[in-house]
Amino acid sequence: MARARLLQHAPINDWLMLSSTAKRQIPFWHEHRASSEFSRRHRSNSKMADCTGGEFYVKHFEPSAYLEDYFKFGKSAVGDEYLKLTLPLFCSAFAPGELKGDTLIDIGTGPTIYQLLSACECFKEITATDYAESNRKELRKWLQNEPGAFDWSPVVKYVCELEENRMTVPEKEEKLRRAVTQILHCDVLKSNPLEPLQGQQYDCVLSSLCLEGACKSKDEVCCALKNISTLSKPGGYLVLCGDISCSYYQVGKVKFASMSFDKEFLRKAVSGAGYTIDKLEVSSTADKEAEKETTDYSGVYFLVAHK
Numbered sequence: 645m646a647r648a649r650l651l652q653h654a655p656i657n658d659w660l661m662l663s664s665t666a667k668r669q670i671p672f673w674h675e676h677r678a679s680s681e682f683s684r685r686h687r688s689n690s691k692m693a694d695c696t697g698g699e700f701y702v703k704h705f706e707p708s709a710y711l712e713d714y715f716k717f718g719k720s721a722v723g724d725e726y727l728k729l730t731l732p733l734f735c736s737a738f739a740p741g742e743l744k745g746d747t748l749i750d751i752g753t754g755p756t757i758y759q760l761l762s763a764c765e766c767f768k769e770i771t772a773t774d775y776a777e778s779n780r781k782e783l784r785k786w787l788q789n790e791p792g793a794f795d796w797s798p799v800v801k802y803v804c805e806l807e808e809n810r811m812t813v814p815e816k817e818e819k820l821r822r823a824v825t826q827i828l829h830c831d832v833l834k835s836n837p838l839e840p841l842q843g844q845q846y847d848c849v850l851s852s853l854c855l856e857g858a859c860k861s862k863d864e865v866c867c868a869l870k871n872i873s874t875l876s877k878p879g880g881y882l883v884l885c886g887d888i889s890c891s892y893y894q895v896g897k898v899k900f901a902s903m904s905f906d907k908e909f910l911r912k913a914v915s916g917a918g919y920t921i922d923k924l925e926v927s928s929t930a931d932k933e934a935e936k937e938t939t940d941y942s943g944v945y946f947l948v949a950h951k
């Protein structure tokens with residue numbers, strides 16, 4: 645096991661030279677990725693693909709570690725950069741009068757609320773969802789303002805500034821807390837993701853960083869998009885946001901596989917799910933050093949479409 649610990653950061657060749665018996669002794673997450681190069685070369689390896697999907701998140705995803713690692717302004721370069729790239733995009737997509745309707749569902753909300761801070765300016769009723777109860781619980785903690793809830797106030801302040809301080813931080817937090825009316829279980833791999841509920845449809849379907857981690861293949865992503873498209877009302881919007889060319893990201897000590905998207909794939913997959921794309925932006929990351937430690941993403945995508 646000591647060798648296993650060393651190998652977490654070992655060069656790829658050390659890994660490839662190990663006997664299969666030695667490999668079996670190494671915990672799954674060491675096995676799947678010694679480096680981003682390993683992941684790219686073994687994208688089709690079924691064990692790598694095992695680091696995705698709802699059950700993997702139930703077992704291994706620690707909501708508080710995810711929040712600490714990526715959503716504390718000033719703590720991680722990757723997290724800061726991600727927030728600074730995406731929050732202005734959310735702010736302009738959900739600027740008052742941009743997208744019209746009453747209801748929004750966020751698919752794979754996780755324990756986060758950053759993606760909803762501007763959305764609550766356009767949609768007065770928000771449904772949050774996730775496969776893992778641990779994420780739904782962490783989210784509930786913040787929504788109910790419980791002791792020990794994550795402190796989102798620096799991120800909220802940043803969004804308030806982007807929105808020209810029309811609201812104070814406490815007002816914005818209160819507005820979002822009021823807007824989120826329910827938190828549901830969902831599985832994007834089911835033809836009815838909200839099963840056992842039937843026939844729910846929304847003016848806007850939003851999802852950030854979920855399909856990348858929920859799906860094992862591009863075919864599965866296309867299928868998941870078709871599944872979540874059933875939640876769109878006719879004419880309803882789809883807002884998707886996530887990482888470009890990302891093969892993994894790390895939460896605490898666990899590495900999660902990510903489907904690697906590019907603009908062309910997104911265009912095809914979203915059109916194939918019956919949407920017309922209104923906007924698809926890709927912004928590149930600048931911080932190459934930070935990437936190497938916890939993820940190998942090369943930028944973010946932000947897409948707005950309608951049915």
Ligand SMILES: C[S@@+](CC[C@H](N)C(=O)[O-])C[C@H]1O[C@@H](n2cnc3c(N)ncnc32)[C@H](O)[C@@H]1O
Nearest residue numbers: 697698701752753754775776831832852853858
């Ligand atoms: C990287 S987190 C993203 C959380 C949040 N949306 C964000 O932007 O930070 C991926 C989320 O997808 C959820 N997830 C994984 N598989 C899923 C599935 N099959 N259906 C729905 N959600 C799933 C995980 O539980 C996790 O909360």
